[in-house]
Amino acid sequence: MLRLEAVSKRFGRDWVLRDVSLSLGRGEVLALLGPNGSGKTTLLRLMAGLLKPTRGRVVREGRALFLANPPPFHRHLTAxxxxxxxxxxxxxxxxxxxxxxxxGLPEDLPLAAFSSGMKKRLALARLELLSPDLWLLDEPETALDQEGRELLLRALDGARARGGVVFATHDRALAEAVADRVLWLGAA
Amino acid sequence: MRAEGQKAVGRGGLGVGRVWLLALRDLRLEVRDRAGVLSALSFLAVMLFIMALALGPEEGALRRAAPGVLWVALAFLATLLSTRAFALEVEDATLDDLLLTPGGKEWVYFGKLLFQMLLLFPLSAFALLLSALLFHLPLGKALPLFLTLALGGLGYAGVATFYAGLLARLRGREVLLPLLLFSLVVPVVLAGVRATAGLLEGVPLAEVASWWQLLLVFDVVYLTAGALLFPVVMEG
Known part of the structure; x- marks a missing residue:
């Protein structure tokens, strides 16, 4: 449901990614690991269609949604x-x-009053409701407490059943526990 | 809120329903934030007041200058509102989410445009009333005057929305927007000033109508081009 063919991305003169090729089948979970600045977020944004590759091709089947870190919400609205x-x-x-x-989220509290963990939970609830075929998550575990982490694992199971998941993380244990495959990104 | 949302979903969540919903959501955000509407209102009032002070107190001079002053104020106001339309997304980093909605991106363009018009129309009426007071303008033709401002405002905002979207992710967008915008909207401002001056000087409506037709043509051209090009420029 997702295929990257020799994808490269350059910002100005700096190459962030070079010749990344991969494919993701239905029901698969792929984890992206790598140090800061290795291009994990850029790769997710390319997969979502929010960025165009400088070279190469991204082929997507179905609807993809991207969960940024921190998750973006309008602070003047309620959940x-x-x-x-x-x-x-x-x-x-x-x-x-x-x-x-x-x-475990309140309905009528403005999001300006939400903690980072609550916003992350809301982002997961939002994805679950919108039910895209492909979940693209940037550090989904960040700011979550133990209960939130269990909710995340459950959400990832559900997403796997509906389509596919790619997530970037610094948490090697999470990647090994959840992902079918791990892609290591080094410095470009 | 629930009825609003469900109505749009009931229509497939596409087209006109989504455009209205986005405009109303932005209006809600703007009202809750307060800063945008208040700064637009105070900007309008202060500018008209300063111009009236600078050009007065002779009534004839004030009346002659009024159409130009009114349109300069509205041009700046429309520019400010178009920046606000996308600042709502940029400040909360939600623009990407909006662009990942299924279907084309034209609805985002029209939703942002409608949001601006929902603020620009009442603010134009306010500017007209305040100008009448400060510049000694006859308001016998208030409706045709408002129609002129509305037609001009629509064309202006049509271009401003496109450029504001294009520049939304760039630093220095507040500087770049007027530079890019003003060269394209000169015809709208000129036609608007001529129509307004004609109405204030008592020119027959049949003669002013030719300026309205011109404004209408600009509106159609700018909105069509904006809607067609907006999805292209919003792609990464």
Missing amino acids: KEHLLYDLAFHGGRGDWRGALARY
């Missing part, structure tokens, strides 16, 4: 409002109230 707008923009239907309850 309920955000999910309802997202559902409407994406043309989806879903039990937003159930999703918020599952992730």
Whole structure:
């Protein structure tokens, strides 16, 4: 459901990625590991279609959504409002109230008052509701407490069943526990 | 809120429903933030007041200068609003999420444009009333005057939305936007000033109508070009 053919990306004169080729099948989870600045986030953004490769080709099947780190939300909206707008923009239907309850989040608190961990939980609830074929996650474990981490593992299981997952992380244990394959990115 | 969202979803979450929903969401964000609307209002009031002070107190001079002053104020106001339309996304880093919604990106362009018009129309009416007070303008033709401002504002905002989207991720966008924008919207401002001056001087509506037609043509051209090019420039 995702194929990268000799993808390279350059910002100005600096090559961030060179000749990355990979494929991801349905039901597969791929972890991206590597030091800061190795191009993990850039690679995820290329996979999502938010960036165009300088060279090479990205082929995607189905709908992909990208979860940035930290997850972006409008601070003046509540969690309920955000999910309802997202559902409407994406043309989806879903039990937003159930999703918020599952992730232990309040409905009517402005997101400006959410902690980083709560925002990460909301981002996972949002992805679950919008149900894309391909989940692209940038350091999804960051800021999550133990309970949040268990929710993440459950969400990744669900995402695997619906399509595929690529996530970037610095947590080698998480990568080894969840991913079918690990791609190590060194400095470009 | 729930009804709004579900109505758009009921229509497939596409097209007009999404455009309205995005505009209303941005309006809600703007009202809760308050800074944008308040700064636009105070900017408008201060600018008109300073110009009236600088050009007055002779009534004839004030009336002659009024169309130009009004349009300069509206041009700056529309530029400010177009920057706000994308600042809402840039400040909260949500632009990528918006661009990952399924389907074309034209709806984002029209949603952002509609948001600006929802603010620009009442602010234009406010500017007209304040100008009438400060520049001794007759308001016998208030409706045709408002129509002129609306037609001009739409064309102006159509171009401004496109450029504001194009520059949204760049540093220094507040400097670049007016530079890129003003060269393209000169015809709209000129036609707007001539139509406004004509109405204030009591020129028959049939003669002013030719300027309205010109503004309408600019609106159609700018909005069509904006909608077609916006998805292209928003791609990484």
